[in-house]
Amino acid sequence: MKEYIENNVRWLFPLPAALFIVAMMVFPVLYTFWVSLTDWSLASGGEAHFVGLKNFEVLFGEPRFYNALKLTVYFTVLAVAVETVLGVGIALLLNREFRGKDTLKTILLLPMVATPVAIGLAWTLFYEPTVGLANYTMKLLGLPASKWLADQATVIPSLALVDIWEWTPMIALIVMAGLASLPSEPFEAARVDGATPLQIFRHVTLPLLAPTILVAVVLRSIDAFKTFDIIYTMTGGGPGFGSETMNIYAYTLGFQYFRFGAASSALVALLALVLGSSLVVLYFRRRWEV
């Protein structure tokens, strides 16, 4: 017996962690799958009846679902695209040794570690149409005032701007670390051959940096797709359904309407999307040896 334990102790090390994940993650997710096949809601008197795929039929016939899907993709693509361009730009421009670089990096960290709910509320005040700083700035720049969060046309870009403020530094810091780990030979060779800075960037820096940028973009996209805190605190999905992303939609179904069955089907759809796209990315990551 003692010998048996000695030989298998390597499996006892991760056992508590594995059990915890099964109890807190695997079981709840399976349970969500089960609930998504029932009509369970507050209206059904708290009783769950098996209804097969009916919730999914309803969900896929629901304009709000496609609206949520569209807005989630819009928000993610907009935020991550701007973050990537700005982040890479900042990293390249600060790519040299100077006094105060550490302080600067610390400042870049702050938006990332500041509590999103508090940040969301602060930006709500910035965006306030009459007294907010956003419109005051627009006025200084000679631009027309905007309704920001209060207009369906501007609400997603306004929310994306908060995400951009929070997370551009992450791309910048990742790319800075990537730049620091690049070998110096290709750059020297290019310089010896008389390449211009632009040519060096286009033909040396960018190809060497591409894997790092790609991973940064993937990490950011997965996170941006799951954004909840700032949207929930700033607009709650409004105006109308103007910022109702998948997360907010599923939350509203579950905890405002108490339609657990319907909410679970939306969650299953969301899970399939997140995990599906992650798997595709992991597959490519392995293939490219990134």
Add this chain to the structure above:
Amino acid sequence: MKMPKLSTILFYLFALLVILPFLFPLVWIALTSIKTQVQIVAVPPVWIFEPTLENYRRVFVEQEFGRFLLNSTIIAVGSTVFSLILGLPAAYTISRYRQQALGVLILLARLMPGISYLIPWFILFSKLQMVDTYTAMIASHMLVGMPLIVWIMVNYFDGLPRELEEAAQVDGCTLQQTFLKVVLPLSGPGIITASTLSFLFSWNNFMFALVLSADRTKPLPIAIYSFVSYAEVSWGSVMAAAVVIIAPAIILTMFFQRYVIKGLTMGAVKG
């Protein structure tokens, strides 16, 4: 005295221009927190004014933020400590014995949208009559902290040389002894990175507390959010509360700057 070169001055000006947009909103939050409501809604904005601590008095005396500060601390420290206890040994054997299946499980836990747990957790903890207990709050936050800790520590252990462990095992140390006496003492930097991030993620978490906490265990993010559900928002108090909740995260980050950067950018840069 040597004059700095023009290009250097230009570079610093430029760096300032890049960094200012990231710093400014935080400075503005702090400034707003010491203004009166009249000063806050003034257009154009007031830059020079007599600061007031009234907002902080309201936050701590009327809203009892001390309690929420304590709740957040208990939950963040608790979830980090228990995540370390579960996560460190797991990370060690995943690193040394290539326990792939477990690695995938941890990765899944990192990718999963937190919202997909809300309904089952709410039902489960309601049935166990554990909604609004520290146990439920800590357990939920551990599902973020533990995979993060394992992820960081697997990377860290992978980079540790194995000679010492092999020597210890030749000398007759069991796996437990090797782990406790040889590996852990070498793991300081990794553990600091992992725990700082686990603490920060728990400190900032809003979604889980939204359904799992009520009056007794309410943490800071929920407390500050409940400010705006009142009819008229007192922006000064909201910003004072924002300072109270953001300041500890910032202080911790400044203290452990290198470790936080390492943790947040990990996995993206090889080596």
